[in-house]
Amino acid sequence: MYIYIFGNGNTSFSDFRKYYETPLLQVVNNPGVHFLVGEFRGVDTLALEFLKTLTPHVTLYHVGERPRYLPDRFKTHVAEWKVIGNFKTDQERDCAAIDRCTHYLAIDFNSDEKRKSGTLKNIELCNELGKIYLGDSKLR
Template identity: 55%
Template sequence: MEKNVFIFGNGNLSFNDFLSHYEKPLTALFKEENTKFILCDFKGVDTLAMEVLKCVSPNVTLLHIGEKPRYMPDKYKTQVSQWKIIGGFESDQERDFEAVNLCTHFLAFDFNSDEKRKSGTQKSIEKCLEQGKIRINAL
């Protein structure tokens, strides 16, 4: 079965938190055949995941707002030149909605929501769950 994994999270996530919550599940996914990754181009989880995936997988779809991504890893001696880049989205919400539609699975953690504010990450997690996407948890 093919897995299309949307990896996302908060923009202010620290590197140590990224390692705590994303490293083990990502490492396990790298060992599975037929796994593709979906990323967006914001700071935090998005850029850290790009840096991890650039030398590991050609099977990445990167979604971005406007004409070009806000961040893009180096293509030299990496797999980035094989990534599928889709742009032209008008907003983070429109881009994230497309990522949710494309995925079968998701890997995400939200650190920023509370009783007063729901982060974009939390909204995307809820959309994934509403659409029956499978959550990948830390191992």
């Protein structure tokens, strides 16, 4: 199971805990679960911080030569994480993670009738490709 965790850059810590923490805690100790995460602010950095002491089964996808954010490696699992980079854009990075994932966890807070966020576009792509949603189905 490969779970892509993503969401809005302006997601608060309390919203992360409310919408992401419980589904992640339900699967994090399963050795067959691997997490795919970007390195943009918001959900990405909160997820990386959440996972750093819980699992070595993380692949970090990043834009450019080195990640914009990477948690501390000292006495964490971060040193064991796989890091894949040199993507030219966030969209290219997201597409690579979506291609690899079997499941996803994402909540969109920013879209409205005038604007579709990148998070919503990624959710729609995951759904079109038959990726399995890990969160509360009422939030999809």
